[in-house]
Amino acid sequence: LTLHGVLNALVFTTFFITGFLTLTTIYGLKRPLKYPVLNQVGFWTMVVGLVMAAVPILLNQASVLYTFYPPLKANGFFYLGLTLVVVGSWIEGYGFIFTWRDWRKENPGTRTPLMTFGGLITMVMWQLATLGVAVEILTMLLPWAFGWIDGTDPQLARTYFWFTGHPLVYFWLLPAYVSWYAMLPKLAGGKLFSDSLARIAFWLFLLLSVPLGFHHQFVDPGVPAGWKYIHAVLTYSVFFPSMLTAFTVIASLERAGRARGGKGLLGWIPKLPWSNPAVSGQLLAGILFFFGGIGGLTNASYNINLVIHNTAWVSGHFHLTVASAVALSFMAISYWLVPYLRGKKLWSRKWAVIQTWLWFVGMLIFSNAMHVLGLLGAPRRTPLGEAPYIPEEWSGHLLRTSIGGAILMVSAYMFIYNIARTWWSKKLDAGPGEETEIPVAESVHPAQETPAKLDWWTPWLVGTIALVLVAYGPQLIEQISNIDLSSPGVMP
Numbered sequence: 418l419t420l421h422g423v424l425n426a427l428v429f430t431t432f433f434i435t436g437f438l439t440l441t442t443i444y445g446l447k448r449p450l451k452y453p454v455l456n457q458v459g460f461w462t463m464v465v466g467l468v469m470a471a472v473p474i475l476l477n478q479a480s481v482l483y484t485f486y487p488p489l490k491a492n493g494f495f496y497l498g499l500t501l502v503v504v505g506s507w508i509e510g511y512g513f514i515f516t517w518r519d520w521r522k523e524n525p526g527t528r529t530p531l532m533t534f535g536g537l538i539t540m541v542m543w544q545l546a547t548l549g550v551a552v553e554i555l556t557m558l559l560p561w562a563f564g565w566i567d568g569t570d571p572q573l574a575r576t577y578f579w580f581t582g583h584p585l586v587y588f589w590l591l592p593a594y595v596s597w598y599a600m601l602p603k604l605a606g607g608k609l610f611s612d613s614l615a616r617i618a619f620w621l622f623l624l625l626s627v628p629l630g631f632h633h634q635f636v637d638p639g640v641p642a643g644w645k646y647i648h649a650v651l652t653y654s655v656f657f658p659s660m661l662t663a664f665t666v667i668a669s670l671e672r673a674g675r676a677r678g679g680k681g682l683l684g685w686i687p688k689l690p691w692s693n694p695a696v697s698g699q700l701l702a703g704i705l706f707f708f709g710g711i712g713g714l715t716n717a718s719y720n721i722n723l724v725i726h727n728t729a730w731v732s733g734h735f736h737l738t739v740a741s742a743v744a745l746s747f748m749a750i751s752y753w754l755v756p757y758l759r760g761k762k763l764w765s766r767k768w769a770v771i772q773t774w775l776w777f778v779g780m781l782i783f784s785n786a787m788h789v790l791g792l793l794g795a796p797r798r799t800p801l802g803e804a805p806y807i808p809e810e811w812s813g814h815l816l817r818t819s820i821g822g823a824i825l826m827v828s829a830y831m832f833i834y835n836i837a838r839t840w841w842s843k844k845l846d847a848g849p850g851e852e853t854e855i856p857v858a859e860s861v862h863p864a865q866e867t868p869a870k871l872d873w874w875t876p877w878l879v880g881t882i883a884l885v886l887v888a889y890g891p892q893l894i895e896q897i898s899n900i901d902l903s904s905p906g907v908m909p
Contacts, residue, residue, distance in 0.1 A: 418798070420474050422483030423499075426585075426739055428467055431502055433747050434592045435459070435509040438536035440754070441595060442513045444855055445533030451516040459508030466501025469494050480909045482798065484578060485558070487569040490906030493562035496554050503547050510540030528864045528872050531615055532857065535595035538619045543588050545881065546627050549580025561906065568903045572639040573896045579630030580889060587626040587655075589739050591619070593746040597666045597699060602858035604696050604753070605689050607673025612860035614665045616871040621658035624881050625651060628888030632717045636726055644892050645719065651888065652717035659710055666703065669858070694769030695856075698749025701777040702742050705784075709737030712788070727798070730791020733784040741780050748832050749773065755839050757855055764838035768831060775828035783821025786814045 439456065443449060450456055472494070473479035479491035485499075517529070517537055529537070553574055560566045598615045602608055609615065631648035634640050674685025691697045712734040715721050725731065752769050756762060763769060795801065795811055807815075 419480050419482050420471075423470065423474060425744075426483050426589075427499065428470075428502065430589050430739065430743065430747075431506050432463065432467075434539070434588065435463070435506055437592050437747075437750065437754070438513060438539065438595075439509070440855075441532040441536045441599075442516055444857075445530035445536075446516060446520045448516065448520060450512055451519050452512055455515075456509055456512040459505045459512065461505075462508060463502050463505030466498045466503075466505060468498070469501060470498025473498075478908070484582070486578070487558065487561070487571050487574050488904045488906050490908045491562060493559060496558045496562055500551070500554050500559075503551060506540075507544060507547070510544055513537060513540055526869070528612075528867050528869075530599075531609070531612060531860075531864065532595055532599040534616065534872070535591060535598065535619050538623050539588060539591040539595070541878070542584060542591070542623050542626055542881075545885065546581050546584030546588065549577045549630075550582075553577030557902070561902075566902055568905050570896075570900050570902055571904050572637060573900055575634060575637060576630070576640070576893065576896055579633040580627070581630075582633060583630050584626045586735075586738060587622055589743040591622060593699075593702070593743055594618070594662055596746060596750050597662070597703070598669075599858055600750075600856045601666065601696070601699050602669040602673060603856035604693060604699075605670055605673035607669055607676055607858075609858045609860040610665050610668035610672060612862065612864045612867045613871060614661055616867060618658040618661040618665070620871070620877050621661070622655070623877055624884060625655040625658070627881070628885050629655060630889075631892075632722070635719055635722045639896065640892065647888060649717055649719055651884075653714070656710070656714065663703075663707070670700075672861070692766070692770060694752045694763070694766055694773055695749050697770050698752065698773040698776075699746050701773055702745035702749065705737050705745070705777065705780055706742035708784075709734060709742060712737065725791050727796060728791035729787045729795040729797050732797050733787030733791060736780060736784045736787065741776075741784075745773065745776050745780075748776070751832075751836060753854075753856060755836055759840055761839055761842060764835050764842060768835050772828050772831040772835065775824055775831065779821045779824030779828055781821070782817055783825060786817035786821060790814045790818070 439450070470479070473492035474495065476492075479485075479495035481489040481491045481495075485491060485496070513536060517533065521529075528534075557566075557569050557574055557577075561569050598609060602610075629648045629651040631640055631645050632652045635645055670689060671679075671685050674688040677685075677688040677690075679685025679688035689696060689700065691700070712730075715725065716731065716734060752763055752766075790811060791797075793808070793810060793814070795814075801807060801811075801815060
């Protein structure tokens, strides 16, 4: 489970995102990276960190899950490896920012291309959000793991972790949103409904995605109820840019469907190019994310959260987010990205479409069973197959979880096989501009008509930092001033 969580939620996402945003920076700004060596250093720093973290996991010296809560204790190189993965992603972000600054000097008054704009906000948010886990590892977990201090403060460690842990969700999601806004309408045969709404949504994600981690700590006695309430309200607030995204993307797709001959209230939906796996994958990811978003409101609701906290419900929820909205979108993006990189046709579009539908069906079965198990009280992070206390009413849902998981595994291997055949094929060269085009959606109204203030960083950055200080500052001061490094470690 640790291997699954760390390599999927932390490593796969970070590597794909930094690679994809490298593309959106270079292609959006129509210029090479200012310091390509810097970005290469960032990449290899991440690779070294990946190996350094993976080896202790494979040796069963870091079975602490991707949340790595103390007093669960891992080999020190696990923490050091994850630190290097984060530092490498920081370096990648610096490379994007330096490239954009040069472009801005040469293009004053020009709106930043949306695909680049969304990528920059993603990396700036990530630089801020990862301060929590960086402080946790550098000041507490690394010294503890290497024997320089005797114990940890689990309450403070959890607060540091969730400072990063929930913004991590938006680090996953925002690159998918970049594709949904800036590329999917083009793939569907239409235009972006509103460049302005897209930029407002990205700014609101920057402003609101960090100061809401206490909704993960509703049952922690060391966090006062008032602060939990504030973070619950902020969690509800971040739902607003998600709804803006849903409205804008669906409006863009409706225009595309109607341009392709769709009639009536919903007649535009079947007219979308479902036979294109880059489209079907992202459309199905969006449908699954709709249910994940509703479940997120349940997680943020204090009274209801007490019912489903640390149950299988939570696992069902984030499989609809990172494993669906994110992973399925990244697979769909790969169906045009890899042919673009290789200059080849996709090995099998039919297999790719089937693969996206298999993921959709498998995840519906899997996540629904997990949600129901959570409502019935089944715990998460538990090998239920070995537990002696399984109620009979859980059995059918556990079976459905297994069936859904098996379908997902088949889908994953279909994806890997298709991409591998495409990458190494010597016979599938694409015609010019046919399979190897980067889809860039035009806006219904030109981007230059977007208000200049929506391309102005200062007020949004100041507001973001101020809100983080208000939401976290007093509690961090209190917890740090009362720090108690007395909890000994246990290595599972």
